[in-house]
Amino acid sequence: MSAKTTEKKQNAFLNNPIVKAVGTQRLIALLALIIIYIVFGAISPSFRQYSTLVSIFDASYYIGFMAIGVTFAITTGGIDLSIGTVLVCSSLVTGALATKYNVPIALCLIICILIGAIFGLLNGLMVSYMGLPPFIATLGSMMLSKGFGSIFTKAQSVTWPQATEAAGWFRNIFKINIVGANGMSTPIPTGFILLLIVAILMATLLNKSRPGRYIVALGSNIEATRLSGVNVAKWQTLAYIISGTMAGIAGIAYAAVYSTLLPGGGAGFELDAIAGVVIGGTSMSGGYGTIAGTLIGVFIMSVLKTGLPFIGLQTHYQQVATGLVLIFAVFMDVANRKKRN
Template sequence: MSNDTHPVPPLASGDTPAGASSLKSRFFNPTARQKLLAFASLVLLIVFFSFASPNFLEVDNLVAILQATAVNGVLAVACTYVIITSGIDLSVGTLMTFCAVMAGVVLTKWGMPLPLGILAALCFGALSGSVSGFVIAKMKVPPFIATLGMMMLLKGLSLVISGTRPIYFNDTPGFTSIAQDSLIGNLIPALPIPNAVLILFLVAIGASIVLNRTIFGRYTFALGSNEEALRLSGVNVDAWKIAVYTFSGAVCGIAGLLIASRLNSAQPALGQGYELDAIAAVVIGGTSLSGGAGSIVGTIIGAFIMSVLTNGLRIMSVAQEWQTVVTGVIIILAVYVDILRRRRR
């Protein structure tokens, strides 16, 4: 996976000159240090829960952690792009649900083949993301308010379209294989890694390459680091901002397919609350809430931290309400660390 730590566009203020891209600036900048800290925290959590519960390292439990990380990780990748632009998207959880419901309608109500159901999830995700982007970029509604409204809108649409009932995929051959089967396990029986995890890493690799190696990624960083300088240079800032939210929405469509395949159903009431874990994973991984810096690698590490923590607390029989409290504390601490990191720049 490519290293996407540095904001690369020449339009962003404060960029490091090309000749100064030394080993030190590459591996010891604030975002890289945050990734290392996150990885060390992940290792410590695994060690702690391994000693706290003998069941933690069982194969079935590890597979459950991987499956949970797949959905949250893909959502976190979607959030990473938006947060790098100095935005926020509170609708990713309900957008995931909406995409799952629309895939269910196309596949089970309309009887369309599986590829069209997959395409529907991606297209409805991209469309919803573009609407959020338009409201933010063109109507100048703050991202928090715009995506909060979109969250409620998508939640309502999911309930209305589904009739408030789950949509099951029992008559859709191959749908559960998207997340539940193991292509790697078929090749290497000792590694029963679900397809959902493979899809997560493919999404992460692709998103990392796009973020670090394309003009789309450069402008994503520039939007967060110095939007006005980007505008003055002649770039259509509004169009690029809409494009970022559209891309994020399409990635949420992938998450919708994964969770629907894992549950073999589209649950219209599911989704709200997932955005908190996704945003926490992004911030834990070193992406700055002020924008202009971030890393897909760090985001994936953050997603694993959230899944390991949730799973470990559940195995230790910690009540669900206290798990929510812990998640809230982690988000506050992650944001505080981000504030401290920005003060030191």
């Protein structure tokens, strides 16, 4: 086959309506996700079990919510480094409220989300009204939230109520155990449904609503958007509020799955979330964001995290694998874009 026919085939592939609609990078990410899943399943029969799928889901929730949120900040052309520690901070504080101060769980959940939203607001104000670079502003609030959580719990770890306790009902939001007639309990990953609903809502917000349109536009060209009479400061702030709020929700998801929170933890979570966003195809320079892509990216990471031990590799290989996937996914996108120009 000559070079020209290969090129033609590639062009036909790129111009295929399905490929165009989904986007090359998202398609590559989706294929990667499926291939990784199949390969793991082929090597390890136990990976194919239902319970493994449930643990994949369990590992994806908190990263998933964070990643959906930070997609907005990244689409504005900014970044939110604080989401990891904000997750831990809000979950620590409200976990302590629940266990030490007997605040009702329902209220705790609301407060948890609110704390995230407040940090988001703080970030948004610093970036849009005070004019701080997003990297610096959110680095600052990363440290703030890390310290604040530890101070509030006097540097002690917090364990949220267990599923067996009455106050542990909130875990059902993410996983319900249905006990069958034979006495075997089957876990239903309700969290996945919640994650999907939130993702669809957020995708609608980003693609079909005015705030979303403005967030994308200002990420592409903030001056032109401002001179069109759009209040860019407001919408830029909103993007960070969404990012923070989603980190608060992620805090609940984390507590529901992992129970115990350590003060000073959470640093590094944000990088996993950002990696998921980037693998999914959102542009780091702003002006383009995809929630569907973000979800795919997040699941690639949680399949790797959960699956590698099944094929005999320890968890820290996950870092290596994610790193490679990240670099490869973005490289494919860069290479494709070059070809098109």
